[in-house]
Amino acid sequence: MHIPDGFINGPITLGGFAVTAAVCGVAIAKANREMEEKDLPLLGVCASFVFASQLFNFPVAIGISGHFLGALLAALLLGPLNAVLVMAVVLTIQSLLFADGGVTALGINIFNLGIVGGAAAYLVFRIFSLILPKTSRGFYLSAGIASWFSVVGGASLCAVELSLSGVLPFDSAFPAITGVHAIIGIAEGIITTTVLSAIIASRPDIVRGWRLHYGNVQVMHEKGVEAH
Secondary structure, three states, rough: OOOOOOOOOOHHHHHHEEEEEHHHHHHHHHHHHHOOOHHHHHHHHHHOOOOOOOOOEEEEOOEEEEEEOOEEEHHHHOHHHHHHHHHHHHHHHHHHHHHOOOOOOHHHHHHHHHHHHHHHHHHHHHHHHHHHHOOOOHHHHHHHHHHHEEEEEEEEHHEEEEHHOOOHHHHHHHHHHHHHHHHHHHHHHHHHHHHHHHHHOOHHHHHHHHHHHHHHHHHHHHHHOOOO
């Protein structure tokens, strides 16, 4: 989903930069108002983890591989707008230093993988967290579904953008790209929930999505009451 230079037409490229710049501006302003000095190390650690995790690919099919995205994990740890900033930093470094995604396509890539993959996926998490039981199982299931969406949602937009730019016909690009990423999304959900469970087992206070929306579950566990 890291779109290279020259694949997306001018209007979509400019639109991607405009929307991404606006969202990142709001995210930076909010972070300056609300983040405390003690929160900054977690922001850096999360960005480093996402960056390092994306270096490792896993096979999906013959000749096709995928890697962990981490946008929804960042959103659950730091909040949706801070997740956008994390993904913006990661994608910018990848583009400038490793040519993984084009510089001219940076706005689109941040939009697909950061805004949709992080902020929009967090909204999916919140929807399912309201529908499913307020238990630890409900939390992990909501996180897993949202993680799957973070990958498939970004991939679907990528297919639409390539199609609108005349690179690939929609009827072949959309099923091919989303089909592969639907499988990658399953791995994303498994990795995300595994990492979250490890963090929550030792430091539930640093998982913002758990602390804000499932704090009562943690209190019940601390009192020795199993939340089903």
